[in-house]
Amino acid sequence: METIKGISHFINNKFQTAVTIGTFDGVHLGHGKILERLINSAKTAGLKSTVLTFFPHPRMVLQKDTNIKLLNTLDEKIQTMDSLGLDYLIIHPFTKDFSRLSATEFVRDILVNKLKTKKIIIGYDHRFGRNRNANIQDLTAFGNTLDFEVEEIPAQEIDDVSVSSTKIRNALLAGDILTANSYLNYAYMLTGIIKKGKGLGKQFGFPTANLHIPEPYKLIPKNGVYVVKSNIDQREYFGMMNIGFNPTVSGTEKSIEINFFDFEGSLYDKKVQVGILHRIRDENKFDSVEELREQLKKDKKTSLNLIAK
Structure with a gap:
């Protein structure tokens, strides 16, 4: 074409x-x-x-x-x-x-x-x-x-x-990624540039890539935690993504953060596209960072089980 x-x-x-x-x-x-x-x-x-x-x-x-x-x-x-x-x-x-x-x-x-x-x-x-x-x-x-x-x-x-x-728009806004993907016939995608964040995820043992989407008109799905996949340097990686405000650490700005499994290296300033596969849960405010860390471990396990299927 x-x-x-x-x-x-x-x-x-x-x-x-x-x-x-x-x-x-x-x-x-x-x-x-x-x-x-x-x-x-x-x-x-x-x-x-x-x-x-x-x-x-x-x-x-x-x-x-x-x-x-x-x-x-x-x-x-x-x-x-x-x-x-x-x-x-x-x-x-x-x-x-x-x-x-x-x-x-x-x-x-x-x-x-x-x-x-x-x-x-x-x-x-x-x-x-x-x-x-x-x-x-x-x-x-x-x-x-x-x-x-x-x-x-x-x-x-x-x-x-x-x-x-x-139906696709309504499904995405409701967090129903499976319905959206069924109508699209492909995984709904988010494309942006990886920008430097506060580095809090790394302190929790879950380093994240902060995805900045420059187009203000792009529809962002409902806040929550999702399973995603991406092709980086011609290799497929899976991960989990949080859309929201990080309330446990008193976040004030909406962000899109991805923890790629098994990825090593820097993604800063790189263009990255993720396909969204599943939604795991809502974004929650936890009573402590330790409680958040334990939830992230559960999220990763859930993600890996969904990926394996």
């Missing part, structure tokens, strides 16, 4: 494309059905399968919604889509100027002239153009004039996508 940031960087004089358009947050099982249809349809017709998506999320720009939480960072979305067999992923910057393009300008200048679209696979409820005033019937009319086919994704599939996204 080739990833292109900005439609203007898509240089194409040799082939035509089959395109679908959307945010595809989470790239979950429902999205997978749509993308599989796109890929198969493109192969059958001798076209290049192409996803057109936007960043930032339109709500961040048009509604200034700074509280929006997404399942994927941009890099995570690229990583997940890259495993599906697409030809092109085009990520176009969403701006107020872009949102003001008329339906005609969007279809003629971008879909037809720039992307060389011969087929568009799109949801029945898709709206586009300035003030989102054009719909799939308008798109079909454009297709008849500008020589491209429109294939409508049935209402049931689109509704499944919406329901799945909502």
Whole structure:
């Protein structure tokens, strides 16, 4: 898959494309059905399968919604889509100027002239153009004039996508990682940079890596203790992760701390991604550091048992 940031960087004089358009947050099982249809349809017709998506999320720009939480960072979305067999992923910057393009300008200048679209696979409820005033019937009319086919994704599939996204978000916020992962079809991931912490975990015999996630829009699951896995220097490691405030040691800031089993070495300033496998328990305030240490020993044992299964 080739990833292109900005439609203007898509240089194409040799082939035509089959395109679908959307945010595809989470790239979950429902999205997978749509993308599989796109890929198969493109192969059958001798076209290049192409996803057109936007960043930032339109709500961040048009509604200034700074509280929006997404399942994927941009890099995570690229990583997940890259495993599906697409030809092109085009990520176009969403701006107020872009949102003001008329339906005609969007279809003629971008879909037809720039992307060389011969087929568009799109949801029945898709709206586009300035003030989102054009719909799939308008798109079909454009297709008849500008020589491209429109294939409508049935209402049931689109509704499944919406329901799945909502269920994943709700599951993560409730700490139900197994349900979230079942809808995603992969382990929910957190990606960030390891920053130096207070070193308290090391004093307890459980040294932790403090994961700093720079993207404020990334959805963080419910506070608690989780089993995680990560690939570090081309080797898989398991561990346990705490999301929360470390109340036993009077923590005041929310943190994400990971104790990797059997890892030796420094991770400071390294980019690390963890996949979340299980949730063990809530974050609790213990009466003493010794009580916390004993609980961590139990957590590790529980983690290793879950990993072994």
